[in-house]
Amino acid sequence: MSKVGQQLYLSSSPHIHSGETTVKVMRAVLYSLVPACAVAVYFFGLSALLVLLLATVGCLATEAVCQRLMGQPVTIADGSAAITGVLLALNLPPTSPWWLTLLGAVIAIVIGKQVYGGLGSNPFNPALVARVVLLISFPVQMTTWSAPAPLGSGLDLVTTATPLGAWKNAVMLTGQAPVELQGGLTQYFLGNMPGCIGEVSALALLLGAAYLLYRRILTWHIPAAFVGSVVLLSGLFWLVNPAKYPSPVFHLLTGGLVLGAFYMATDMVTTPVSTRGMLVFGAGCGLLTVLIRLFGGYPEGVSFAILLMNAATPLIDRYLRPRTFGVQAGKG
Amino acid sequence: MCAAHDRLTEMKLKTFAGGIHPPDNKQWSAHKAIEDCPLPAELIVPLAQHIGAPAVPCVAVGQQVFKGQEIGSAKGFVSVPVHAPTSGEVVAVENRPHPWGTSLPAIVIRADGEDCWSPELEPADPGELSPEEIVEKVRQAGVVGMGGAAFPAHVKMSPPPEKQIHTLIFNGVECEPYLTADHRMMLEEPERILQGVALLQFVLGVERVVIGIEANKPDAIALLTEMCAGTPVEVIPLEVKYPQGAEKQLIAAVAGREVPSGGLPMDIGVAVHNVSTAAAISDAILDGRPLIERICTVTGPAIREPKNLRIRIGTLLSHLVDACGGLAEEPGKIVLGGPMMGFTQLGFDVPATRGTSGLLLLRHEDVPLHPEGPCIRCARCVQACPMNLLPTTIGAYARRDLISEAAEYRALDCIECGSCGYVCPAAIPLVQAIRYGKAAILAKKRKA
Structure with missing residues (x-):
């Protein structure tokens, strides 16, 4: 007879765990x-x-x-x-x-x-x-921006406007986009532009996001829907009037869009749990961001857009439940 | 085998949506040939071993019984008889510790060592039997689903006439980590399985017959594919993913159809049997032998020598441990079945039953004991749920006794596979809470 000496754990299944904490x-x-x-x-x-x-x-x-x-x-x-x-x-x-x-x-x-x-x-x-x-x-x-002064460049931080701010000012004053925005898309991508600390380098943010995707902590749904809806909507305006509205690429690389889409809008606690919910959430963020950027009082709308969609999250979770296995669509 | 494995990894394998990938830990026993477990001196045969009404004893203390003799009779349609696992004397008919965690009626038989079959058991020629006769023989032989749920097999073999079965699926998935009993059975005794397959095909008169096997068993897939060549039986390799072997998920993968919520596979013309059940059906008809033994994987880090044992029903777990060289370490958890859906035991003094597919012995350090934290809504449980439910929401409602809310979020559709609890980084006992919620919903329904 095999004897069991010490304590034995009794519990209902499962008896193993992924180890993720x-x-x-x-x-x-x-x-x-x-x-x-x-x-x-x-x-x-x-x-x-x-x-x-x-x-x-x-x-x-x-x-x-x-x-x-x-x-x-x-x-x-x-x-x-x-x-x-x-x-x-x-x-x-x-x-x-x-x-x-x-x-x-x-x-x-x-x-x-x-x-x-x-x-x-x-x-x-x-x-x-x-x-x-x-x-x-x-x-x-909160809107005093400095131009980047890379370490070792000997430059002092100089006050300047963000690309989005510069565009908004120009549009307000002249109704047209500025003839030339400081820097260029490559510089924006690398992070060589004025802005919040974490807004500047799309490249660095995407590197980190790739790691999170690999670790399966991030799923593609919210960032893809966010970025996708920004590209679609801003692209529409740009096609209609490129003299006034900036291109989708400009929208993507400036301001807090990458930071917002990959880090702020993907905060697990404040976003929907279902796949469809995440897509709606991301798309809503993108839509609101573009509307605020183009027509709102602030040059940047990412934060407001995400917070507004955070508020909609319980509603999204309630109405966009996944279709249960074995239940016909539309019946629960 | 390697070539077969490469082919499998290249193929786009069929599967279901959701699910998890726990380490399969089958390497402990997958290569071990089936061994006959030595006959114990005493066998304790519970009268309740299946879903449905327990059997009622039909022998008395002191009576001599043959191996295979009926000692407990079925009571009702969803019930099966139980049989003496060896010849000997009935020494007790009383309550004994049962794997379900309580004491339940059992018949205790002291083996006489002769292991002598009942002379009344006779092989039959299936060619001369009608489908009804086959179903009746399967019922008399006490055959139940061998995958673990132990649902009487004859019930699934006799669907009401309006439910025409067109697809018969055999479950060789064995998606529970650690377990290798079905795998070894497919490798070593495929004839028994295929005979059972043919019998079931005849009984149900189906067109399509499929054996579904997870791709981590390429040798079994290759062997059965070869043996089924030229027959209507199709062997389908499936993606390695838990719970691929759950009935609804297996049907979804193989037939591409969903069993309706609250319904049965027969509602969509499908019947599913475990491969080991097919073997037991073959024994019942071709040899006339009732279900008195099964293959059981004794495994886990706390056992000295993991094995796949052919055991008599009613063998105490302690005997199984001894047959595997004893304990390597003090066990922290004794699990009957696999680690995802098995049941923990208080000790080794309970008998193996017809549903005992495995005995898993975990050490103290293998038992996950993370403190529970708040839900961070990471949605891993939602992605893992093979039923497309919101486990975090249902679990939260159930724990607050918000029973109608839990029901509204379709708690009753939960198959209790445990994937949600497995992935939860906050170590929330999700499936456990949902189980509680399901029981509460059903209790409320009964009251209403």
């Missing part, structure tokens, strides 16, 4: 942001590094304080607050004063996340909540 998922997202952070530091120097550090430490500290105050276990080691911090920094101008960055961190964690119950419960992307609050409250600091 929330911490591993969060860590992978952080790794994927390394190239974008590195490029930002290269183009904007120590000031970008300072914003990154302040935002991350600020988010971690705020989360710890919140959880301590509420008598909950402190879970800052799960990586989610760190991600919010890094993403917030990537959504701030490189010249953000220290108090602005810290205030953003507090807003992101307190108003964006903890008031709803912490990880998994927040309806809006916490980093974007903070960015938009700051943008509305401190428009000057």
Whole structure:
């Protein structure tokens, strides 16, 4: 008779697990942001590094304080607050004063996340909540852009306008697109343009996103639908009046589109869970982004678009449930 | 075999939508030929081994029985008799620990060592039997689905006349990790399977017969394909993905059709039997022998020598462990069946039943014990669900006792394959919560 000495686990199936954990998922997202952070530091120097550090430490500290105050276990080691911090920094101008960055961190964690119950419960992307609050409250600091001054170039940071801002100004003043926008599409792609810390290099962001796709943390649905709808809609306007409206490629490479489509709009907590829902979510983000960019008061609309679609997520989840196996379409 | 394997990897294999890819861990036992497990001194034959009404005892304590003699009679249509797994004396008819986690009526037989078949059991010539006679013999032989669910086979063989079966699918998928019993059966005893296939084909009068096998068993695919050449039986290799062997998913892969929600395969003209069930049906007809033994994979990191054993129904698990060289390590979990859908046991003092496809022994360090965290809505469970459900939503409703909401999100369509729980990075017991929800929905329906 085989004897069983120690404790035996009794449970209902399954008895094995993939080994994937929330911490591993969060860590992978952080790794994927390394190239974008590195490029930002290269183009904007120590000031970008300072914003990154302040935002991350600020988010971690705020989360710890919140959880301590509420008598909950402190879970800052799960990586989610760190991600919010890094993403917030990537959504701030490189010249953000220290108090602005810290205030953003507090807003992101307190108003964006903890008031709803912490990880998994927040309806809006916490980093974007903070960015938009700051943008509305401190428009000057939030729209003071500096031209990139690559490390070792000896250049000082010089105040200038983002490509999208320059276009909007020109259209408002003359009704026409500016004759020549600073830089060019290749420079935009590499990140050599003014903008938020993380908005500048599409290349670095795509590298990180490729890693997340490979790790299956990201699925293609939201980014593809987002980018696709931006290309379609902006392409339509551009074909009708290329003298006024910028090309789809310009839309893709400038502003926060790549950052938004691959990182902000793909935040798992605040986006739909079904495949069809994700496609609708992404398409809605793209649609709103183009409309705000072309006709809104702000030159950039990515953040607003994503937050609006975050608000629509419960509705999307409710009405776009996957068709259950064995159930005919339209019957449940 | 390598060439066969290369061909399989190049082909676009059939499968279903969703599912997961757990490590299959079949290497422990896949190459081990089937071994006869030594006959234990005592066999404990539970009267409830199948879905449906348990059998009622028809022998008394002290009575001598032959191997294969009926010792428990079927009660009702969805029920089957049980038989003595060897010759000997009935020493007890009483409640004994049962793999379902409680004590249930069983007949205890002390083996006389003669292992002498009942003289009443006679081979039959299938050519002289009508379909009805074959179904009746299968029922008398106590044949149940051998894949694990143990649903009486004769019920599936006698669909109501309005449900014409046109496709007969044999399940050689064995998608549960670790298990290799069906694999070895296909390799070593394909004649038994194919005889059963032919019998079922005759009984149901079907046009299309398919054997579905996961592509991780290229040797079995090659062998059966060769043996089926020139017959109407088609061997279809399937993508290696769990739960490929679940009935609905297998039908979707092979026939491209979905069993309607709440319905049965026969509603779309399909019948599915496990390959091992086919072998048991062949034994029942051609040899006249009832189902008293089966192949069981004894495996896992805590067993010294993993094996595929031919075991008598009623053999205690402790005997199976001894037959495999004993324990290599203190087990942390004893699982009957596979790791995705098997049942944990309190100890080794329960008998193997007709549904015992495997005995899996995990060590303490193999038991996943991540603390549960909040759902981050990563949607992995949604992508994994082979039924296209929203496990995170149903699970959350069930845990809050929001039963009608869980029902509205179609909890009853869940096949409890466990894919959602397997992938969840927050270690939320999703399928467990859904199981609870399903039970609550059914209880509510009964009350209403």
